[in-house]
Amino acid sequence: MHHKKLEQYRLEQLDEKTIAELQQEMAEGKLTSEELVLMYKENISLSGGSLNAVLELNPQAVQIAQAMDFERLHKGVRSPLHGIPVLLKDNIDTGDMMHTSAGSLALKDHYARCDAKVVEMLRHAGAVIIGKTNMTEWANFMTDKMENGFSSRGGQVKNPYGAFDVGGSSSGSAAAVAANLAAAAIGTETSGSIIDPAARNSLVGIKPTVGLISRSGIIPIAWTQDTAGPLARTVEDAVTVFAQLIGQDPEDAITAFAKPFESYDWKQHFNKDGLAGTKLGVPRNLFQDKLSTEELELFDESFERLRQCGAKIIDGVDLGVTQEDLGFAVLLHEFKAGINHYLAKTNPENPIRSLDDAIAFNLAHAEETLKFGQNLFEQAAGTSGNLTEREYVEALERNRFLAGKQDISATLEKTGVDALVLPKDYGCNIGAAAGFPSITVPFSYSRENEPFNITFAGKAFSEPELIEYAYAFEQAVQGRRKP
Numbered sequence: 255m256h257h258k259k260l261e262q263y264r265l266e267q268l269d270e271k272t273i274a275e276l277q278q279e280m281a282e283g284k285l286t287s288e289e290l291v292l293m294y295k296e297n298i299s300l301s302g303g304s305l306n307a308v309l310e311l312n313p314q315a316v317q318i319a320q321a322m323d324f325e326r327l328h329k330g331v332r333s334p335l336h337g338i339p340v341l342l343k344d345n346i347d348t349g350d351m352m353h354t355s356a357g358s359l360a361l362k363d364h365y366a367r368c369d370a371k372v373v374e375m376l377r378h379a380g381a382v383i384i385g386k387t388n389m390t391e392w393a394n395f396m397t398d399k400m401e402n403g404f405s406s407r408g409g410q411v412k413n414p415y416g417a418f419d420v421g422g423s424s425s426g427s428a429a430a431v432a433a434n435l436a437a438a439a440i441g442t443e444t445s446g447s448i449i450d451p452a453a454r455n456s457l458v459g460i461k462p463t464v465g466l467i468s469r470s471g472i473i474p475i476a477w478t479q480d481t482a483g484p485l486a487r488t489v490e491d492a493v494t495v496f497a498q499l500i501g502q503d504p505e506d507a508i509t510a511f512a513k514p515f516e517s518y519d520w521k522q523h524f525n526k527d528g529l530a531g532t533k534l535g536v537p538r539n540l541f542q543d544k545l546s547t548e549e550l551e552l553f554d555e556s557f558e559r560l561r562q563c564g565a566k567i568i569d570g571v572d573l574g575v576t577q578e579d580l581g582f583a584v585l586l587h588e589f590k591a592g593i594n595h596y597l598a599k600t601n602p603e604n605p606i607r608s609l610d611d612a613i614a615f616n617l618a619h620a621e622e623t624l625k626f627g628q629n630l631f632e633q634a635a636g637t638s639g640n641l642t643e644r645e646y647v648e649a650l651e652r653n654r655f656l657a658g659k660q661d662i663s664a665t666l667e668k669t670g671v672d673a674l675v676l677p678k679d680y681g682c683n684i685g686a687a688a689g690f691p692s693i694t695v696p697f698s699y700s701r702e703n704e705p706f707n708i709t710f711a712g713k714a715f716s717e718p719e720l721i722e723y724a725y726a727f728e729q730a731v732q733g734r735r736k737p
Contacts, residue, residue, distance in 0.1 A: 255296055264293040269434045270736055273338055273491045276437060280326065280337055287319035287326075287337030290437075291382055294339050298385065298435045307430040309344050309408045311385040313351050319382050334494050336380030341439040343427050344386040344408075345393055346370050346482070347471035352383075356473045357391040357405025359623050360615040364604050370471025371503045372440060372482050379498040384436055387426030392631075393447060394423040395475050395589055400626040402451075403429075413454060414737035418704045421451030421679075427485050428455040433737055438486040438495045444475040444585065446682035448483045449694045453678045453707035456696040456734050458492040458724070459485045461682070463714045464689035465511035468503035474592035476585045478650065479686045487734060489695065489725045493520050496717075511715070520721065526729045528722035530564030534710075535571035535671035541680040552698050552706045553677040556731075559697075560675065563730050565723075571674075573665050575656045577683040583649035584687070586630075590639040609635055657688035663713045673712040673720060685711050693717075693724045696734035707733075 255261040263285075279285040295315070298308050312318075322337040331337075342348065345356040347366035355361035369377065376383065388408035390400060403411030403425030411425040414433040421428060424441025428451035431439045441448045443461045452459025460483045469480050484495035497520050503509045545553065557567050594608050606612050613631050616623040637643065661684055662674065674681065678694075685692050692711040699705055708727065710720045 255292070260289055260293055264296060268293055268297075270487060271437070272488055273334060273437050273494050276338060277331075277334060277336070287322045287339075287382060288316060290337065291315050291319040291339050291384060294384060294436055297433075298430075301433060301435060303409075305412045305414060305429050305433055306388055306409045307411055307426040307433065308341065308435060309355075309357070309386045309388045309426065310352050312383055315339070315382055315384045322380050322382060325380070332378070332380035333498055335376065335498050338381050338437050339384040340376060340381045340495070341385055341387050341427060341430050341436040342373065342383060343424050343439070343441050344389050345442060345473035346373060346440060348373050348383060348386070350383075352386050354386070354473070355407055356393060357389045357407050358612070359406045359619060360606050360612045361604070362407050364606070365601060366471065367601055368471070371468035371505065372499050373471070375499055375501060376440075381498070387424075387430055387439060389426050390423035393442065393444065393473070393475055395585070395630050397627045397629050397631070399629070404626070406623045406625070415456065415705055416703055419454055421454035423447040424451050424485065428452055428457055428459070431455070431485050431487060432457055438484055438491055440482055440495070440499070441485050442472055442480065442482050443686065444479045445686040446679045448485065449682050449692055449709060450679040452485050453694045453709065454705060456699075456705035456707070457485050457487060458489050458696070458728070459483065459694045460492050460496050460717070461685070461692045462496065462717060463511070463691045465508040466515060466715075466717070467499045467512070468501065468506045468509050470503055470505035473596055474589070476588035477592060478584055478588060479689065489693075489721065489728045490524060492693075493523075493721055496520070520718075523718050523722040524725050525722050526726055527564065528726035529560060532565045532673070532723060533671045534560060534565050534567055534673055534675040534723075535665065535669055536567060536569045536675055537573045537665075537681060538570050539572065540576065541677055544680070545677060548700055549677060549706065552700070553708075556697050556708050559731050560727065563726055567675075568669060568671050571665055571669050571671065573661045573684065575661045575684065577681070579656060580653050580683060580687045581649055583645050584653055586634050587637045587641055587643060587646035590634045590637050591641055594639055653687040657684050657690075662688060662690055662711070666713055673710050673716065673723060676709045676711060678707055679709065681709075681711060688714070690714050691717050691720060693720045695724045695728050697731055698733055699735075
């Protein structure tokens with residue numbers, strides 16, 4: 255950088271700065287939002303092809319930051335996110351000069367007509383949308399053979415910790431925040447797509463209860479399960495972003511549930527003793543045969559730390575269902591209906607108006623787009639798109655019953671445990687099918703330096719308790735280290 259003071263700050267101080275620390279420095283006049291944007295842009299440009307985490311930068315970001323700096327001086331701050339640079343997953347609409355493509359070449363020229371509701375809320379909070387992140391193409395619902403983090407538009411996202419799986423599908427959002435390319439990022443999850451990349455990149459990820467955060471303006475997979483959520487380097491940062499995303503949206507009926515949390519005081523749950531007296535259940539059958547010996551040792555090691563925090567571990571609780579019991583039919587049927595609705599309402603200049611159009615585009619550009627095929631697209635195209643099939647209706651009812659009434663909620667009630675604790679992203683499909691929340695926290699690393707996270711999961715709207723457990727655990731173990 256030409257500005258030597260900024261370059262020194264970028265090299266010596268910027269990495270791992272929390273949102274609260276950045277706010278304090280801006281409040282004291284030591285730093286401006288404009289300077290933050292310039293430094294993060296420098297980091298992004300230098301990371302380049304080594305990470306492939308950021309698809310596109312917002313050409314208006316510097317001017318937006320300048321406006322936020324002016325407003326800070328003359329009116330005060332809007333929220334704890336005022337002037338903070340945030341990245342967005344590329345399936346979230348922005349009604350600005352950036353594209354929304356879900357990582358696909360089919361939508362590489364697509365400009366959304368307006369902001370998604372979550373983007374509208376971030377802008378209202380004073381956040382600076384600095385850019386769009388790469389992702390597993392079409393949120394990993396184009397083909398079941400695609401590598402995590404790959405898109406035909408952006409290439410392969412790399413894990414900043416080494417030659418490890420970067421996770422999907424919010425891959426770029428996770429890798430970028432882990433590598434200090436922004437203060438935080440927004441990802442989306444249908445089944446594991448926030449928790450998995452957060453865990454693989456030593457981040458905190460919050461997958462909220464479906465209903466707290468609007469999905470309007472987000473390229474869908476399945477509205478039964480879809481949600482947006484934050485990825486950040488600390489629990490406090492993740493919750494700071496999360497709080498600004500919560501709210502009702504008339505375009506998304508389920509967000510009626512958000513009303514009690516719209517002015518909620520989340521800071522009360524930043525309690526270092528938050529695990530004292532808790533009972534945590536371990537559904538070991540979900541992962542026992544899938545983790546390596548080293549991963550099992552790390553997970554068992556986390557029990558000792560949890561006990562030191564005052565938690566009681568109930569090992570071997572039976573959820574009565576496995577992830578495989580839930581099947582795939584709900585997502586397959588809802589995808590066609592959802593994607594056709596989204597594409598039909600895009601700009602008239604967008605030639606891709608349906609799932610069939612996207613399939614045809616890929617076939618016409620097979621060398622560039624079909625490295626891993628498009629078998630999920632083709633299976634979804636074979637459904638009616640009307641959601642009338644018996645297979646869909648039966649699967650929806652079964653999933654809601656198994657994952658919710660019979661599984662997590664029933665297990666918590668029957669065993670008396672307060673929440674479940676799991677390694678990495680295991681069990682995420684079950685919570686996703688029920689629409690239930692989870693939060694993942696850095697714990698340790700393998701001998702090869704691969705991140706290993708612990709995840710807390712609970713029943714609907716148990717975010718206050720899960721955040722308290724996650725914060726207490728984070729403060730006790732201080733498990734994250736930068737790449």
